[in-house]
Amino acid sequence: MPLIIKKRGATYYARGTVAGQRIYESTGCSRRADAHAWATRYEYQIMQRHSLGEEATLTFAEAALDYMNAGGERKHLGKILDHFGPDFLARDMNNAAINAAALDLYPTAAPATITRQLITPIRAVITMAAEDGRTQLRKFRTRGSGAVRTRWLHPEEFETFLDQAGAHLVPILAAMVGTGARVSELLRTDVKNFYAETGQIWLDETKNEYPRMLKMPGRARDLILAQGIPAQGKLFRRPDGKPYTLTPRQTPMKTAFQAARVRAGLGPDVIPHSLRHTWATWFYCATKDYGGLLDLGGWRVSDMAQRYRKIAPDHLPDMLAAQGWDFTRLGRDIPAPDPNLVASQGLHLVK
Known part of the structure; x- marks a missing residue:
């Protein structure tokens, strides 16, 4: 049964049952056409997850939201999420995707900055999702000019x-x-x-x-x-x-x-x-x-x-x-x- 959208206040809400899952969520949209598009895409995501499993359909944005809700550091994730968008799959996050993001977000940044502000947050999100059994654990290549000495005082x-x-x-x-x-x-x-x-x-x-x-x-x-x-x-x-x-x-x-x-x-x-x-x-x-x-x-x-x-x-x-x-x-x-x-x-x- 397709999701039904109804307006409450200034926002449309979606309600219905998809693949045995009862849904009642805000679309975040104030225009009916936008709300219909949101509901159609959401139904598709649920059907995909139902048929293929969560690991194949989990988006990086969903994994990042769970990470932040669990108390994870969110300082640099805003820019990262804007770059990858709401539909980028967690399974597709790899070194090539990170390299492309680095060129877009930090074209002139030092390697250490890219590691700290891009690679480390992504790794934290993926690691938590993997620990929860929602995606595969993987390694991401950090950037630098070799081993950095940590100067401490005797x-x-x-x-x-x-x-x-x-x-x-x-x-x-x-x-x-x-x-x-x-x-x-x-x-x-x-x-x-x-x-x-x-x-x-x-x-x-x-x-x-x-x-x-x-x-x-x-x-x-x-x-x-x-x-x-x-x-x-x-x-x-x-x-x-x-x-x-x-x-x-x-x-x-x-x-x-x-x-x-x-x-x-x-x-x-x-x-x-x-x-x-x-x-x-x-x-x-x-x-x-x-x-x-x-x-x-x-x-x-x-x-x-x-x-x-x-x-x-x-x-x-x-x-x-x-x-x-x-x-x-x-x-x-x-x-x-x-x-x-x-x-x-x-x-x-x-x-």
Whole structure:
């Protein structure tokens, strides 16, 4: 029985039974002719799926919608879906299709950008659909100029870096290496979202738009407390006590970071993002908690964090312990801060 369309308000709805499946859905159309075309195509899709099976008829758009509804990262999927359209089949997604999309969407982009903004989102959608038994799992070729070195700091390097940093920079560096948060995420943090008792920071503004709770070891928490906590407003401040101004094209504290790096004898390959690499390397090596690494680091795609499982020497936990970086005691298990620090900040610790 063909679908019947009826207008409710400004939108036409389709109702009926196709291949034993009861249908009642909005067409999203306000013109009757458009609604009829939508219903005809939808009936065809259902009949195709009924006769050929879901794997043969699943569209990439359907798989992407399910991925996003399950909490998957949607930041770059809009452009991808606009390119492939509503009818492109998931089974037809391959390296050739991705190459064509790259030429259309990112004709002048660097290989790493194409991998991050095109290939990685597509791979995540297809992988989830495959895990649900709706399509075949496959490999997609990433782009790059070979293996990229992940620059992270050994504990001794970071201690030297801290020694050479200005007083206002120390708590920011401690928070970065203690939590893995990005510079922009930390500089947006309000004092009210810093919990000294458990060494936690709540991020309600993140790069991937998913809020998360950070956890830091006692060493990082104590370095933050030692520099003083503002009574209100932003937690981390400039040398003049004012909040940092965040702009899309400028890295806050860049000048102070580079000056401290040079004084510490570290090369130009050490950039603010290196401290995120450092945290991930330290955290995983100390805990072997891959799930915790993904959750605390805010990665929605596990492939992005695989590298940190393979790059640290076996004795790194001993090196961390020697400098007081204990990632095995976080949250409620964090050691109590120095009472003198607590008193100086006017903090009341909840027992």
